[in-house]
Amino acid sequence: MKVVKFGGSSLANGEQFKKVIAIVTAQPERQAVITSAPGKRFSDDIKVTDLLITYAERFLNYLDTTEVQAKIFDRYQEIAQTFELPAEGLTWLKKELQQLQERTYPSAEYLLAAFKAHGEYFNARLLTLILNHLGIKARFIDPRVVGLLVSSDPNDATVLPVTYENLARLDYADEKLIFPGFFGVTKEGEIATFSRGGSDITGAIVARGLNAELYENFTDVDAIYAANPKLVHDPYAVTKMTYREMRELSYAGFSVFHDEAIVPAIEGRVKINVKNTNHPERPGTMIIPYQEFTPITPITGISSAKHFSALYLHKFLLNKEVGFTLKILNILYKYGISYEHMPSGIDDLTIIFDNSQLTEAKKEAVSRDIRAVIQPDELRWIDDYALIMVVGEGMINRIGIMKDVILAISDHNINIHMINQGSSEVSIMLGTKSADADKAVKYIYEAFFEQK
Amino acid sequence: MKVVKFGGSSLANGEQFKKVIAIVTAQPERQAVITSAPGKRFSDDIKVTDLLITYAERFLNYLDTTEVQAKIFDRYQEIAQTFELPAEGLTWLKKELQQLQERTYPSAEYLLAAFKAHGEYFNARLLTLILNHLGIKARFIDPRVVGLLVSSDPNDATVLPVTYENLARLDYADEKLIFPGFFGVTKEGEIATFSRGGSDITGAIVARGLNAELYENFTDVDAIYAANPKLVHDPYAVTKMTYREMRELSYAGFSVFHDEAIVPAIEGRVKINVKNTNHPERPGTMIIPYQEFTPITPITGISSAKHFSALYLHKFLLNKEVGFTLKILNILYKYGISYEHMPSGIDDLTIIFDNSQLTEAKKEAVSRDIRAVIQPDELRWIDDYALIMVVGEGMINRIGIMKDVILAISDHNINIHMINQGSSEVSIMLGTKSADADKAVKYIYEAFFEQK
Structure with a gap:
């Protein structure tokens, strides 16, 4: 089985959702899907995660949240409408969005974590609904239910090892498993988010936990390049690199994703394929353990x-x-x-x-x-x-x-x-x-x- | 004034003494002279310092010391005879050599230090006698009298700062000042020796204390070479190098002298000239503060x-x-x-x-x-x-x-x-x-x- 993760720009609107669904359904092995929150649709756009942060801050400052809630809801509704979901199909989302400010939290930090995490959470549930609406077998996997356990650091959590045992016990047939990225649950039952590279790390955790053969990381670039395209005209796209090459390059500015975010995949020795949602037919870049290939160029x-x-x-x-x-x-x-x-x-x-x-x-x-x-x-x-x-x-x-x-x-x-x-x-x-x-x-x- | 230090091979026998005296008397500025103990005269020879160590060890082990005392005395007598000193001229030396084992010491380590130090001590006194015998004004300077104070580490002493004040107070006219190298006196009045590069460090201390214009370090090589002559045929002789060049080169094997031994001279910003006793007309190598010259080659x-x-x-x-x-x-x-x-x-x-x-x-x-x-x-x-x-x-x-x-x-x-x-x-x-x-x-x- 393959784990497939999509970044925020890949899930920013209905048209992008169509690409994602085409990718996910193209191969039965693409079974575990990790969602980000809807990202920017255009350069001045606001990411849903940032809207959720505004929502949390306004709530904490006793300011009216009606408008920001509406903005958030609109983003998901726009996606739902592309697929002609029935209007009442998002009632739950509106309700849960409102309930965010009605729950109690151990601290303002946990409140912020819970608000932020809902960008991914809503998107994963919405994607599941849309897949089901299209007649594709799919099941939403709640990190709190499956046991994606993390440390009790509300906005800087790290995964706990028991998570891998919990994921290994997950029972599934041929349906798509839709995981929201970016967050897990603490031992106390609270939502806590990862600090950086949120959905990337969830993908890596799931890839290790489900013992995936491949972790496909879909983003908006064709590949990792041998040098920054801003410095070098039309640089060579790297087809294969090793974990440690990626790590050394990431240290000084390579930023397709944060290198620490894929550590669980590396620990599980899962190969990682960086691909472009907009051009899924392109090979992208494979990131692999270092024993497994003979380099053909001295420099990667x-x-x-x-x-x-x-x-x-x-x-x-x-x-x-x-x-x-x-x-x-x-x-x-x-x-x-x-x-x-x-x-x-x-x-x-x-x-x-x-x-x-x-x-x-x-x-x-x-x-x-x-x-x-x-x-x-x-x-x-x-x-x-x-x-x-x-x-x-x-x-x-x-x-x-x-x-x-x-x-x-x-x-x-x-x-x-x-x-x-x-x-x-x-x-x-x-x-x-x-x-x-x-x-x-x-x-x-x-x-x-x-x-x- | 210049401080002139001679190594053990430069003071190994009467013929070498003649060269030393010629060098010392060639310039009135060469006023402070630092002696080492007599070194090897031929490759299988034993240095006087090593004879003194044997003397100390035999004494500590209750073994007879007559023979080793005689060997030590013979070395000095051979030198004295070259200059036709009267036979009774070395009575004091024989007596003090014997007295070494009659004194009391705070510990075996101090005993060893005192025994070792006498190689330089006897040589400095002998050189003074010979110079006087030749009608050259010269005065033996005892480190214990002038106040060359060192830490109470019998065989690994370091100089105490007060030494420089004591040396600055030294009153002298135009006579040669003959210092034995290698040792100083502790606050308790005991002899303690330096660990490495014994006479070199005394020369550096005296150069700083007397505010010398130059510290001439006479040894048995013409110069410091740009590379080890064992590795490179006839290497380039360095005419000038800076303190820090010397230090960086010394770190990895340049061994004309131990770099730490000349620290007092560097602290006093005294230039150091490494020269050959056997070819004093050759320029040798000048070691200088780094601001003072423009290098002509990129590599020294x-x-x-x-x-x-x-x-x-x-x-x-x-x-x-x-x-x-x-x-x-x-x-x-x-x-x-x-x-x-x-x-x-x-x-x-x-x-x-x-x-x-x-x-x-x-x-x-x-x-x-x-x-x-x-x-x-x-x-x-x-x-x-x-x-x-x-x-x-x-x-x-x-x-x-x-x-x-x-x-x-x-x-x-x-x-x-x-x-x-x-x-x-x-x-x-x-x-x-x-x-x-x-x-x-x-x-x-x-x-x-x-x-x-």
């Missing part, structure tokens, strides 16, 4: 991200100072800052941070503490730090790849902060000035994909 | 050392694990192990150790603890790890240097574990298989020094 992809900063430290005899790394880690810990990498020379240390970890005040505090504890000869922040990942399972002749990477960029006046090769078996990491990152990606792409 | 030197091992760890989502570095550092701390470098990828981490930090038992214990705490998908030791340092203040176009380094080695089937560029502004660090390190140094040397 190049990604870059500019949201980094670095702290450079120099002190004569630094590496003779016992425990200095520990001292620095304790300072970072004190200010609640996590770091990305810490390449060291003999008397030099660079600490690379994701900018989300830093504020000006934190940078000043860290500088002050490090000056007091380590007394460096030099302490300098590098604010415009970009990381570039050159990734490929085919990186067998590593020094040869390195040579080609260096040759690709060495004549283009690109400012390189750092080269880190060998930490990973499947990637080379470069640190550049942010202003040079896009150029570097372009030149490296050309060297590996256009000249060969 | 290449060094390598093979005494490293690495631990490779891989775990999916490793970098999302909060505090995992701290966990690993705590494990290392538990077993008293310090590490050299810790390059990281996204889901990979390599920890590089100096082999002196490891035993098979410690490796097993660390592996076991890391498996228990981090649960890595992969944990692997790489035992034959060499580090190569490519060093140069002239590394301005860093990506260009990197290109030349890579091109130099990429066609020679050299196995590269790691490339670390950018952590230091003046070096590139490569990790290779030990078996490939010598080849790599040779090819890199050729690329920078022979083809250009």
Whole structure:
């Protein structure tokens, strides 16, 4: 059996629903379907999830919710009408939407989680209704009933292992199983949502729990590309990549989905196929365990991200100072800052941070503490730090790849902060000035994909 | 004024003493002289310091010391005879040598320190006597009298800051000041020796304390070379290098002297000139603060050392694990192990150790603890790890240097574990298989020094 997940844009309106239904019914093996909430139909549109957040906030602030409830209902009604569902077919939805504000919740956080989750919940029930209306056997699977159990973190839940046992016990014949994405149920019986990549993670959980042969992740792009199409004209579409290639590329900006969202599928060693709802006939990109194929190109992809900063430290005899790394880690810990990498020379240390970890005040505090504890000869922040990942399972002749990477960029006046090769078996990491990152990606792409 | 230090081979016999005296008297500025103990005169010879250690050990074991005392005395007498000192001129030395075993010491460690220190002590007094005998004004400076104060670690002492004030107060005219190297005095009045590079560090301390314009370090090589002469035929002699170049090169095997031994000179910003006692007319190598010259070559030197091992760890989502570095550092701390470098990828981490930090038992214990705490998908030791340092203040176009380094080695089937560029502004660090390190140094040397 296959698990099929559709993103918000794939379920944004009736026309998109038709594509989804065509995809789902094209193969009997496509049996488990994960829905997102209706996404944007046009660029200025508001996602149903955002409407639900507005609904929750207005309710919490004692403001009238009639209008926002109507907006939400209209989105589903529009879809229902495309399939000529009887008008009374959505009475339950209107009622449950109203009941959201009549229930009691353990906290405002749980209230918000429950409101948000209903975007997916309504869409899954609606899809089930439409399939049944079209004469297709389908059954709505409620996470609360099937036992998709999650931690008691209302808006940042993680799946509990017992979920896989519960899913394995699910009894079904040949009907489609329609799961709402994005949420599970806590031991206390409350709805809690995943933090990021909501429906993707539900798909991965279901794929593992039902021991699926394939997890098809339908989105609005044809494939994962070897480089960002905004930087490189018509980049090569990757047909196959391994889990760890995907992970290394995701780290620096590849964003078809959040890499952590598919961890359950990876744990279950389920292959993942990224496909386009609008062009389901295209092969998309297969993401597979790494033992299972022989790469044909040395490099699979190049990604870059500019949201980094670095702290450079120099002190004569630094590496003779016992425990200095520990001292620095304790300072970072004190200010609640996590770091990305810490390449060291003999008397030099660079600490690379994701900018989300830093504020000006934190940078000043860290500088002050490090000056007091380590007394460096030099302490300098590098604010415009970009990381570039050159990734490929085919990186067998590593020094040869390195040579080609260096040759690709060495004549283009690109400012390189750092080269880190060998930490990973499947990637080379470069640190550049942010202003040079896009150029570097372009030149490296050309060297590996256009000249060969 | 200049501080002049002579190594053990430069003071091994009367003929060498003549060279030393010629050097010292050639310039009135060469005023402070630091002596080592007499070294080897031929390859099977025994250094006086080692004879003194034997003397101490025999004494501690209640064995007869007559013979070893005689051997020690003979070494000094041979030197004295070269200069036709009167026979009774060394009566004091014979007496003090005997008195070494008649004194009381706080511990066997202090006893050993005092015995060892007398190799330098006797040589400094003897040199003073000979200079006076030759009609040259010279004065023996006893570290105990002048106040060369050190920590109370009998055989691993470090200098105390008050020493510099004491030396600054030293009153002298135009006479030569002859200091014995290798030892100082504790606050309790005991002799304590430095752990490594004994006379070098005394020279550096005196250079700083007397605010010398130059610290001339006389040894038995013409200069510091751009690469190990055992690996490269007739390597380029470096005429100038900066403190930090010296330090980066020393890290991986450059061993004219131990880099830490000259720290006091660096702290005092005293220039250091490494010269050859046997060819004092040759310029040697100047080691200077880094602001003071414009490099003419991009690379100053290449060094390598093979005494490293690495631990490779891989775990999916490793970098999302909060505090995992701290966990690993705590494990290392538990077993008293310090590490050299810790390059990281996204889901990979390599920890590089100096082999002196490891035993098979410690490796097993660390592996076991890391498996228990981090649960890595992969944990692997790489035992034959060499580090190569490519060093140069002239590394301005860093990506260009990197290109030349890579091109130099990429066609020679050299196995590269790691490339670390950018952590230091003046070096590139490569990790290779030990078996490939010598080849790599040779090819890199050729690329920078022979083809250009």
